[in-house]
Structure formats: structure tokens, C-alpha cells
Amino acid sequence: TAPTxxxxxxxxxxxxxxxxxxxxxxxLASIVLTNIALLIQKYSAHKEAGRPCYTRYxxxxxxxxxxxxxxxxxxxxTLFAPLALIAPLGGIAVANNGxxxxxxxxxxxxxxxxxxxxxxxGVIIVGVVLVAVSGPGGDTTVQSCCVAQSLGQPAxxxxxxxxxxxxxxxxxxxPPFDSLxxxxxxxxxxxxxSLMRTALSGCTSPACGGFSVLALKYxxxxxxxxxxxxxxxxxxxxxxxxxxxxxxxxxxL
Numbered sequence: 001t002a003p004t005x006x007x008x009x010x011x012x013x014x015x016x017x018x019x020x021x022x023x024x025x026x027x028l029a030s031i032v033l034t035n036i037a038l039l040i041q042k043y044s045a046h047k048e049a050g051r052p053c054y055t056r057y058x059x060x061x062x063x064x065x066x067x068x069x070x071x072x073x074x075x076x077x078t079l080f081a082p083l084a085l086i087a088p089l090g091g092i093a094v095a096n097n098g099x100x101x102x103x104x105x106x107x108x109x110x111x112x113x114x115x116x117x118x119x120x121x122g123v124i125i126v127g128v129v130l131v132a133v134s135g136p137g138g139d140t141t142v143q144s145c146c147v148a149q150s151l152g153q154p155a156x157x158x159x160x161x162x163x164x165x166x167x168x169x170x171x172x173x174x175p176p177f178d179s180l181x182x183x184x185x186x187x188x189x190x191x192x193x194s195l196m197r198t199a200l201s202g203c204t205s206p207a208c209g210g211f212s213v214l215a216l217k218y219x220x221x222x223x224x225x226x227x228x229x230x231x232x233x234x235x236x237x238x239x240x241x242x243x244x245x246x247x248x249x250x251x252x253l
Contacts, residue, residue, distance in 0.1 A: 023081025024132070027089050030073035035097045036106050037066035043107035070216070078217045084132075087213050091128040095121045166204045173200065 040062035048056040077086055098121050104110035113121070172182075173189055174197075190197035 020081045020085055023077045023079070024085060024089070026073045026077035026080065027086045028092065030069045030077065031089060031093045031096060033069035033073070034066050035093055035100055037062040037069065039097070039100060039106040039109055040065070043109055070212075074213075075216050075220050078213075078220045083213060083217055088128050088131040090213075091124050095124045095128075170201075170204045 041059050044056055044058035044062065048058055053059075098111075098113055098117065100106050101109050101111040102113045172185065175182075190200060
């Protein structure tokens with residue numbers, strides 16, 4: 001069924017609000033910390049290659065930092081700013097990662113950017129700012145009835161199925177550890193540094209990242225909005241299961 005009028009976006013307060021700036025600041029801080037965490041994990045892949053998983057302290061430090069960034073910064077950011085403002089900021093991660101590696105600011109990982117790459121980085125930043133600022137504002141609060149309705153929409157189900165397929169495909173083709181790589185898939189697994197590997201990662205990452213942001217919004221609603229809204233009433237089991245499932249699914253990202 002189509003969403004009711006109560007669930008349609010409210011653009012009466014459209015425009016940048018002070019609370020939106022708080023959400024943007026939290027999201028940007030999360031992006032910076034996440035980039036640092038991923039570079040630490042990349043450094044671990046070179047320095048700790050061949051060591052057992054439980055002894056790779058650099059990898060686990062980066063993993064913990066990334067998880068803490070998403071839970072402590074990205075999750076509250078969705079409560080202050082709408083997804084239309086937060087989601088485009090994912091493009092900043094690409095630019096920030098290039099800047100960090102160009103100057104070797106994390107673990108000495110240094111990858112110099114050419115003038116064309118600097119130009120492309122500037123275009124990305126300008127584009128992200130324009131998309132975020134021109135996005136709809138309005139109320140960031142989501143009603144529980146609207147959440148329940150949206151979870152049953154065919155478009156949402158199709159989006160979840162596609163995202164789940166991409167996540168599973170990515171983890172199979174690019175396992176986090178070499179010990180998990182299946183020899184049977186070696187013939188279709190792109191070589192490290194190849195153009196095909198870059199293209200596959202570039203296609204799956206935005207879809208998985210978008211699903212992760214949406215999952216955080218639902219989880220934030222369940223953890224912070226629903227308890228105050230319910231006033232002691234038990235939420236619907238389907239809503240609990242859906243929000244926890246989205247968080248678990250987004251965790252590998």
C-alpha cells in the first residue's frame with residue numbers, strides 16, 4: 001500500500017537548520033575517523049600479512065576505531081540531520097582519503113596525487129556540498145507507523161535484496177582474510193590493483209554504503225525515538241527485528 005499522508009515528508013521547515021549543522025559536523029568527523037581506521041587496516045594488510053587473525057593488533061585497532069566512529073558519530077548524526085544531507089557526504093570520504101594519503105598523514109602511507117586528481121578531488125567536494133545544501137530539509141523525526149509501512153514497500157524490499165546480494169558478493173569475491181578465500185573462485189577473482197577489481201569495488205561500495213546509512217537511520221529511530229514515543233509500550237516485534245537486521249547487515253561494511 002502507498003504511504004499515508006502522515007508519512008509523507010514534511011518540507012514546511014525546509015532549509016538549513018542549526019541542528020542540521022550539528023548532524024553534518026558529526027557525519028564529517030565520522031568520515032575522517034573512518035578513513036583513518038581504513039588506512040590503519042590497509043597498513044596492517046602489508047605489515048601483518050601472514051600472521052594469525054587474532055595477532056593482527058593494527059587491524060583490530062582500525063576495526064574498533066571504525067566501529068566506534070559509526071556507532072558514536074554516524075548514529076547520532078542521523079538524529080540531527082535528514083538523510084538528504086548526510087548521504088551525499090559519502091563522496092567526501094574519497095576526497096579525504098586522497099588528501100590523507102597524498103601527505104602520508106596516517107601510518108606513513110603515501111600516494112601522491114597528480115594535478116588532474118587534485119582537480120577531480122575539488123570537483124567531488126564542490127559537488128557534494130551543492131547536493132547536500134540543496135537537499136530537502138524539514139523534520140528529521142520518523143513516526144513508527146511510517147517506519148512499519150516503509151519496511152513493507154516493494155521498492156524498499158527490492159533495495160534490501162539488492163544490497164544484501166552486493167554485500168554477500170563482495171565478501172565472497174574480496175574476503176577480508178586470505179585464509180577465507182576459496183581456491184575455486186580464484187579464476188574469477190580480480191587481481192589486486194587491477195582495473196576490474198577497482199571497478200567492482202567502486203560499484204558495490206556506494207550501494208552498500210547507502211544501505212548502511214539507511215540502516216543507521218532505522219536503528220537510531222528504534223534506539224532513541226521509539227522508546228520516548230512508546231511511553232513504556234512494547235514496540236512491534238517486526239519493527240525490532242527489522243531494525244536489528246539492518247544493523248547486523250550493515251556491520252561488515
